[in-house]
Amino acid sequence: MDLKNIFIVGAMGSGKSSIGKLFAQSCQKQFLDTDHEIENDSKLDITTIFEKYGEEEFRKKETKLLEELSGVENHVVATGGGIILKQENADIMKKMGMIVFLDIDLKTQIKRVKYRKHRPLLENTDLEKRLKILKSERDPIYNTIADYIIDVSRKDKKTVVEEIKNKLL
Numbered sequence: 001m002d003l004k005n006i007f008i009v010g011a012m013g014s015g016k017s018s019i020g021k022l023f024a025q026s027c028q029k030q031f032l033d034t035d036h037e038i039e040n041d042s043k044l045d046i047t048t049i050f051e052k053y054g055e056e057e058f059r060k061k062e063t064k065l066l067e068e069l070s071g072v073e074n075h076v077v078a079t080g081g082g083i084i085l086k087q088e089n090a091d092i093m094k095k096m097g098m099i100v101f102l103d104i105d106l107k108t109q110i111k112r113v114k115y116r117k118h119r120p121l122l123e124n125t126d127l128e129k130r131l132k133i134l135k136s137e138r139d140p141i142y143n144t145i146a147d148y149i150i151d152v153s154r155k156d157k158k159t160v161v162e163e164i165k166n167k168l169l
């Protein structure tokens with residue numbers, strides 16, 4: 001069995017958690033979600049962490065978590081959209097396994113995140129403008145670090161999972 005880990009990266013609303021979960025189930029890997037792990041460890045939700053301690057502190061928690069995970073094998077790890085902002089995070093993920101980028105177009109992304117709460121970076125802001133800026137800052141990084149890039153904009157989750165499996169396993 002291939003014991004390598006697979007990290008799912010991409011923008012908010014690209015489906016990292018739901019696709020990651022489905023993918024893990026379908027290939028007998030364990031599933032982990034970095035946002036959930038951070039929430040469990042801190043006993044606070046992401047919004048409260050941002051409010052109380054700020055984004056920088058949240059980013060430190062992401063790095064600490066990845067460092068703690070460094071011994072794990074055979075996991076699918078869904079990550080928060082900004083985890084790639086630190087080069088050291090990308091380095092850790094690369095060392096531990098493969099990185100899959102779920103690429104999504106802006107229109108589809110807006111539809112998906114519109115009514116969702118608990119995303120502090122999207123609160124009290126012009127949604128389209130904000131997502132556009134994040135996209136322009138982050139897509140080049142996702143594209144650079146990914147071992148596999150898949151456009152998820154017009155695909156159902158099962159199709160995405162099958163395509164990732166065909167490519168990576």
Ligand code: S3P
Pocket residue numbers: 010011012013016035046079080081082083118119120121
């Ligand atoms: C963030 C994305 C969120 C969460 C936090 C910051 C980001 O995760 O980690 O709100 O910087 O894009 P999702 O991508 O799972 O929504």
